[in-house]
Amino acid sequence: MIPFAGNYTRQQWSQGIRLAMYPTGRNLVFRLLGLGLILFLVGVIVYNAYQGEQVSWTRLARPVVSMVLLGAWVSTPYIRAWRTAAQAWRGTGQLGLSGVVTDQGIVSNASSSGQVDRWDRVLRAIVRDDIVVLVEANGMATILPRTFFPSEDHWQRFRQLVQLSVVPPR
Template identity: 30%
Template structure:
């Protein structure tokens, strides 16, 4: 489940990430309230706004986590186990119900981290490859090298 939630976090657009979301909420609250001129003249008046921003941000984080856990449960019930295979031709994604094959030319971007690689075929459509899919570190490195060489921005 942790890998699934991490994949979802990696797919969140920049505008929806906490470090963008929280300042935007704070600005909105302040502007709808007294305005920035009051904050400049009385900095302590910002405290209630900061508390409200923290509450809204925590609520948004809790809702995001809840929906992620719910999506993971539905996905595992629907597709069961997942595995993927990368070849010189492309990627084959295999679940209990279906198999999908995509040529490398169909992928639009890749995103790689230390123990997780995402290969996108659409803006929010992707195949995910955690380190746990691979038997050895050598296989993991070979996969990442193949992705970087085959995906345009990979």
């Protein structure tokens, strides 16, 4: 059993939320392509305006609507992460987590019934030098910074257990 306890700083909480919610891989590539398309459309509109070309509103409406819809799609995960990170600090202004890590999973005070968050429910583990974020199948994320563990030995054992226990989906 590996104990952990602590209060999040705003930086730790925000970093964990960003790691859990920001797009990665193919999703990130498609969002960057969407951003590139928006910039291309803006460039075409600005270029035509500088050339003195009269553009009718009916001809301009389709690209503008497309840019707005594409912009909403591109920005949604970033806005959602920002809102989630900010929302947690509106209440008491202090967020804490304590519990133990076992071979079966994590038992923490975040679980109202004291149930074990089992390793087989974890879809993705994001392991960094100073923080580990575990994203479960239900979309919930467990954010565990290095400062929550009593010693470097506990932190290293936890990281090894995460790497052994979390099997990424194929």
